[in-house]
Amino acid sequence: GEDVEQSLFLSVREGDSSVINCTYTDSSSTYLYWYKQEPGAGLQLLTYIFSNMDMKQDQRLTVLLNKKDKHLSLRIADTQTGDSAIYFCAERGGFKTIFGAGTRLFVKA
Amino acid sequence: EAGVAQSPRYKIIEKRQSVAFWCNPISGHATLYWYQQILGQGPKLLIQFQNNGVVDDSQLPKDRFSAERLKGVDSTLKIQPAKLEDSAVYLCASSLVRGTGELFFGEGSRLTVL
Numbered sequence: 015g016e017d018v019e020q021s022l023f024l025s026v027r028e029g030d031s032s033v034i035n036c037t038y039t040d041s042s043s044t045y046l047y048w049y050k051q052e053p054g055a056g057l058q059l060l061t062y063i064f065s066n067m068d069m070k071q072d073q074r075l076t077v078l079l080n081k082k083d084k085h086l087s088l089r090i091a092d093t094q095t096g097d098s099a100i101y102f103c104a105e106r107g108g109f110k111t112i113f114g115a116g117t118r119l120f121v122k123a
Numbered sequence: 124e125a126g127v128a129q130s131p132r133y134k135i136i137e138k139r140q141s142v143a144f145w146c147n148p149i150s151g152h153a154t155l156y157w158y159q160q161i162l163g164q165g166p167k168l169l170i171q172f173q174n175n176g177v178v179d180d181s182q183l184p185k186d187r188f189s190a191e192r193l194k195g196v197d198s199t200l201k202i203q204p205a206k207l208e209d210s211a212v213y214l215c216a217s218s219l220v221r222g223t224g225e226l227f228f229g230e231g232s233r234l235t236v237l
Contacts, residue, residue, distance in 0.1 A: 018165070045224050056127070056214055056228030057166065102165055106224045109178055111156075113165035 016040040018114035020103050025120040032090040034117045036103030039084060043105040046079060048088045051100045051116070060101070061088070095121045125149065127229035129215050135235045141203035144232045148196070148217030154178075156226065157190055157200050158214040166214055172198065173220065205236045 020036040038046070044065050049057040063070045063077045063086070070077045076089040086105075090097055100116040128147040136142050148155050154173050158166035169188065171178040174195040183190070187206070192198040202209055212233050216226040 047225075049226075054230070056216075056230050057226070058228070059225045062223055062225065109171065110168060111224060111226060112168075113158075115163070115165045 016105070016107065016110070016112045018103055018105055018112050020101075020114040020117050022115065023118050023120070025122065026093050027122050028093060028095055030093055032088075032093045032097070032119055032121075034088045034090075034101050034103075034119065036086045036088075036114055037084055038086065038103070038105045038112075040105055040107045040112070041084065042107040045106045046077075046086050047104040047106070047111070048075075048077065048086075049102040049104060049113070051102065053099075057102060090119075093119075093121050095123055097121055127215055127217055127227055129213075129229035129232050131232055132230065133233050133235075135237065136205055137237050138207055139204040141201065142205060142234060143202075144200045144213050144215075144234075146198045146200070146215030146229060148198075148215070149227055151219070152217035152227070153195070153220045154218045155192055155198050156216040156218075157198070158216065160212045160214055160231070162211070169200070169213075202234075205234075207236050210234055210236045 017039045026032045047062040048060045050060045051057045074091045078087045098121045102116045103114040157169045160166045169183045170180040172192045190200045212231040214231045216228045
């Protein structure tokens with residue numbers, strides 16, 4: 015079945031760039047997403063990329079998609095303490111959205 | 124625009140008791156989802172409705188979980204009887220039928236089964 019994998023933890027210093035990686039198995043994915051979850055809250059969409067794109071940039075966020083390797087990454091430039099949260103990679107093929115286990119980002123001041 | 128509303132936010136019950144969660148999606152969103160998020164894991168889809176019909180309930184433990192969306196708007200998720208392993212956050216989400224597939228999540232209902 016479909017699966018989404020990502021590393022569980024990432025720690026960076028404030029002002030550095032953060033790169034969160036994800037691999038997925040469903041080659042028919044049409045959209046790939048990054049959601050952010052802050053403590054005690056539901057998930058909120060951060061950004062998404064359509065499967066026929068290689069890259070998408072949105073202010074401090076850069077999403078890279080390598081469809082051949084089924085690899086997705088999220089780069090956050092100039093990481094701030096407010097970026098500390100759990101980041102979920104997700105893919106959608108058909109009607110279903112499958113989530114990874116989430117990467118907890120720690121930002122040290 | 125009002126977001127997805129869920130209640131209760133927190134519930135503590137003993138095993139073998141029953142519990143019900145309620146969700147009110149964003150107005151105009153035909154698709155509604157219930158996800159289970161166990162601590163340290165990503166959300167797992169339990170059931171997906173489009174209007175008041177079930178699109179996918181393949182991961183719903185039907186011997187103890189049930190869900191309904193009778194008028195195509197609000198939904199309830201029930202667990203009876205609860206087990207210890209049902210301790211989790213139950214997230215409701217809604218989306219438009221067409222578009223980017225963005226899910227709009229509520230804040231979740233945290234269940235603790237003792």
